[in-house]
Amino acid sequence: MATHTGGLTAEHPADTGTGTAPGTVRITDLVRSFGDRNVLDGLDLAVGAGEFVALLGRSGSGKSTLLRALAGLDHDVTGSGELSSPEPVSVVFQDARLLPWKRVLDNVVLGLDGPDAVGRGRAALAEVGLAGREKAWPVELSGGEQQRVSLARSLVREPGLLLADEPFGALDALTRIRMHVLLRRLCARHRPAVLLVTHDVDEAIVLADRVVVLDEGRIGADIPVELPAPRGHGSAEYAALRERL
Numbered sequence: 001m002a003t004h005t006g007g008l009t010a011e012h013p014a015d016t017g018t019g020t021a022p023g024t025v026r027i028t029d030l031v032r033s034f035g036d037r038n039v040l041d042g043l044d045l046a047v048g049a050g051e052f053v054a055l056l057g058r059s060g061s062g063k064s065t066l067l068r069a070l071a072g073l074d075h076d077v078t079g080s081g082e083l084s085s086p087e088p089v090s091v092v093f094q095d096a097r098l099l100p101w102k103r104v105l106d107n108v109v110l111g112l113d114g115p116d117a118v119g120r121g122r123a124a125l126a127e128v129g130l131a132g133r134e135k136a137w138p139v140e141l142s143g144g145e146q147q148r149v150s151l152a153r154s155l156v157r158e159p160g161l162l163l164a165d166e167p168f169g170a171l172d173a174l175t176r177i178r179m180h181v182l183l184r185r186l187c188a189r190h191r192p193a194v195l196l197v198t199h200d201v202d203e204a205i206v207l208a209d210r211v212v213v214l215d216e217g218r219i220g221a222d223i224p225v226e227l228p229a230p231r232g233h234g235s236a237e238y239a240a241l242r243e244r245l
């Protein structure tokens with residue numbers, strides 16, 4: 001499937017002839033303007049299969065705009081380059097965006113095909129630590145639990161690319177740390193490419209293989225995270241300690 005967005009072609013890995021390896025995000029010369037301002041101004045970025053990239057940048061720098069383009073939600077991007085991403089794409093937002101009139105399990109499996117959809121939905125809920133809450137209404141859950149449901153809903157679709165726009169920004173510090181541990185475990189198991197927007201430099205370092213910074217409509221810094229034997233949030237020792245508190 002290929003979609004055409006202005007002068008820019010969005011292609012997916014099923015297409016051949018672009019030279020894009022399967023399971024990779026490839027963006028070249030992406031432009032998005034509002035009025036006479038180019039919020040994205042010839043942006044280039046590649047994310048490998050299974051790679052976890054954190055995206056930093058000051059407020060208004062275009063992080064959400066970039067994610068919307070990658071999610072295929074923006075039909076007004078221009079530029080001469082390429083915009084390709086592995087399918088399917090799942091998106092997690094700061095607010096879980098659950099349908100309040102549907103129970104938790106129904107939110108997770110909404111739109112899923114196949115006779116095993118319910119079973120997969122139950123398994124996904126168990127993976128995020130919500131076994132037994134299938135019949136709860138979203139309003140009965142805490143913010144952190146709602147965000148776990150949102151993660152289950154995303155991962156049950158087996159995304160090639162997971163986009164997350166400040167997913168833990170509204171959570172308290174302890175819940176955020178628990179979510180870091182959970183997200184790392186889920187990503188290690190499912191191996192989607194991840195592009196996670198955050199304001200929090202520590203969150204970026206703890207979670208990501210690579211941190212990129214959006215500046216003036218382009219990638220201003222691109223830094224691999226190489227830490228010896230991390231003792232941060234992501235380590236097994238840290239998780240075990242946290243479970244005892």
Ligand code: ADP
Pocket residue numbers: 034039057058059060061062063064065066
């Ligand atoms: P970030 O997520 O980095 O905070 P955004 O991508 O939301 O930034 O927005 C980048 C810039 O684009 C901002 O200046 C914002 O006002 C502008 N912008 C985003 N969406 C629209 C829109 N639909 N109409 C006009 N301007 C927009």
Ligand code: MG
Pocket residue numbers: 063064065165
């Ligand atoms: Mg934003």
